[in-house]
Amino acid sequence: MDMTRRQFGFLATAVPVATLAAGPPASAAPGVPAAMRRAAAFFDEHLSHRGGYVWNYLPDLSRTWGEMAAERTMCWVQPPGTPSVGHSLLDAYHATGEELFWRAAERTGLALAEVQLPGGGWNYVHDFAGEASLRRWYETVGANGWRLEEFQHYYGNATFDDAGTSTAAQLILRLYLERGDHRFRAALDRVLRFLLKAQLKGGIADGGWPQRFPRVPRAVSDTPWPEVLPSWLPADIRHGMEDGDYTGHVTFNDDVLGENIKFLLMCMATLGKPELAGPVRRAMDCLRRLQQPGPRAGWGLQHLARAAGGRPAGAPAGARSYEPRALATHTTQTNVQQLFHYFRLTGDHGFLAGVPAALSWLDSCRLTAQQLAENPLLAGRTHPTFVDLDTNRARFVHRFGSNVRNGAYYSDHDHRATLSHYSGGRSVDTAALRKTYDELMALTPREVADLTERSPLSGKAGPLPRYFSLRDLQLTDLFRDAPLPLPVVSDAEAAALVDKLVGGEYWLSASDTTNPYLGPAPATPYDGKAYVSKHVGDVYDTSPYDPSSPPEEPPYQPVPRPQVISTSTYVANMGKLVAWRAG
Secondary structure (H helix, E strand, C coil), X not given: CCCCCCECCEECCCCCHHHHCCCCCHHHCCCHHHHHHHHHHHHHHHHCECCECCCEECCCCCCEECCCEECCCEEECCCCCHHHHHHHHXXXXXHHCCHHHHHHHHHHHHHHHHHCCCCCCCCCEEECCCHHHHHHHHHHCHHHCCXXXXXXXXXXXXXXHHHHHHHHHHHHHHHHHHHCCHHHHHHHHHHHHHHHHHCCCCCCCCCCCCCEECCCCCCCCCCCCCCCCCCCCCCCCEECCCCCCXXXXXXXXXXXXXHHHHHHHHHHHHHCCHHHHHHHHHHHHXXXXXXXXXXXXXXXXXXXXXXXXXXXXXXXXXXXXXXXXXXXXXXXXXXXXXXHHHHHHHCCHHHHCCHXXXXXXHHHCCCCHHHHHXXXXXXXXCEECEECCCCCCEEEEEEECCCCCCCEEEEECCCCCCCCCCCCEECCCHHHHHHHHHHHHCCCHHHHHHHHHHCHHHCCCCCEECCCCCCCCCHHHHCXXXXXXXXXXXXXXXXXXXXXXXXXXXXXXXXXXXXXXXXXXXXCXXXXXXXXXXXXXXXXXXXXECCCCCCCCCCCCCCCCCEEEEHHHXXXXXXXXXXXXXX
C-alpha cells in the first residue's frame, strides 16, 4: 500500500491539564469545542467495537469496511484504522486537556493491547468474534480479493507492512508515557522484544526487517497460472511471484525500515534505552549496503535475505504478483530521503556517498514523451514504477481474466493498458533530492555537530512531539527542539467544519464499495479486456472499487459512491480542529 499531516509542542510524560489546554478562547468560535467532544464521543461510544475501528461505516452500520469488506466485530490495525483514531483522540486531549478525549484514547489503546499477537506485533486485522471467525473471513472475502494478495492467505503472524505495527506501537508508547499505566508498559515491552527479534541477523541483510514475522514456512506458493490463456496475451511476458514467498525478504516497501527505526528512536529518547542505538545503526547500514551497484544504483521493493534460485542474498526480489523483480523508482526516492535523515542523525558522510549514483540512475530512466502521451494513467508521473535490473528499460504490469481464479498478473515493456489500482508511474523529484544533497554536503563540521547534538542518537533524553495525527512524522522530527509549525486554521474554517457534522456528530464522505462474497470464484476462462485497467473484476471479486466508474460489463452499472463515516475523514477534520484549538 502506498502510504500518504504546526508548531509541535512536546510531551513525554504526564503534563498538568492546565498546561495542556491552550489555543484561542472558546468565544472565538463557540461551537467548536463542544463539536469536538460530540464527534469523539460518537466515535468512541457508537462507532467503535470494544474500542477498535475499521475504516468506513454506513451510517446505519449495516456495512463496514477496512481495506476490504469487514465484519462489525473487526478491529483494523492497518492505518487509517484503530491506531490512527487513537492518535487523533490523544492529540485532541493534548490540545484541550479534556478527560473525555483521554478516556476514548485510552480505550482505543487498550483495544490494541488486547489484539496484540502473543509474539508482540500486530496483523492487519483482528476479529473480536474469535480466530474461527477471522479464518472464515480470510477464506471467503479475503481469498477472493483479486488485487489484494496480502489478504488471500491467513498467516497467523504479524506484519510490518503499511506501518500497522509501528503506528500501533507508537500509540502504546505515547499512552504509557502519559500516565505510566502498567497495561501499556506490558504491551510496549512485548513489541520492543518483537521488533528486535524480527530484525535480520548476519550477512548482507543484517539489520533489515522482513515483511512478516515470525516466518510461516511455505505460506505463499507461486501464483498459479491459468491453464487457458486469453487469445490476445503477448508472448514476451513475465508472470507470477518470481521469488515465491516474499514475506521473509528484506522489505523497503512502505518504508518498513524507516518506520521501525522511528519507533526505536522514540523509545531511546523517552525510555532511557541507549542499547537500542545498535539495532538502529544496523538498520541504517542495511539500507546503505543493499543499494545496487552502478550504473543502476537503486533499490527494489524487497531484497533477498538469503541466496535463492541461483541469485545472491541482497539481490532485488519480486513480491506480490504485480510487483516484479525489478528496481523501484519510488522506493529509491524514499531510500535516498532516508539516507539524508541518517546523515543528520549521525553526521556520517558515508550515508551520502551513494546518493549521486542513485540520482544519476533516476535521471537515466524517466518516462518518455510517448509513454506519457499514450497512457492517461501515467499523467503527472515522471518515472516508471519498475525498471529492469539488466536492461534499464521500464517494466509495466498488466492483468488478464476476471477474477482470482481465471486471471493473473504479468509484466512486459508495453506502457499501455496498465493497472489502475497500482500505478505504472511515479512522481520522483530528482531536482529536490539533488538540492538537499548539495545542502547537506555544504554543511560545516560545526553545523553537522550541532545536528548530531540534538539527534535522538546522542543518548540524551527528550520528549516526543505532542501531536502525531496532523502529518506523518519524519525521523528528524524527533530532534530536540524541532520547530514544526501547526497548520493555520481560521475561526471561519473551524466553524465550517462544525457545520458539516451530520446531526452534530459525524462527517460523511464518498467511498468505494465492494461486491458481496458470492462463493468461490469460477475458473471459467475469460477472453475479454473489461477488467484490465479497473479496480475490480467480475462480481466474484471482493476488491474495493468506485461504483460510479465500474467495469463496462454486465451486471455493473454506474451508481453514486456511498456516503460513509470514514476514519480518515475524521482524523483529517479533527486534526484541523486540534490545530485551531492549539494554535
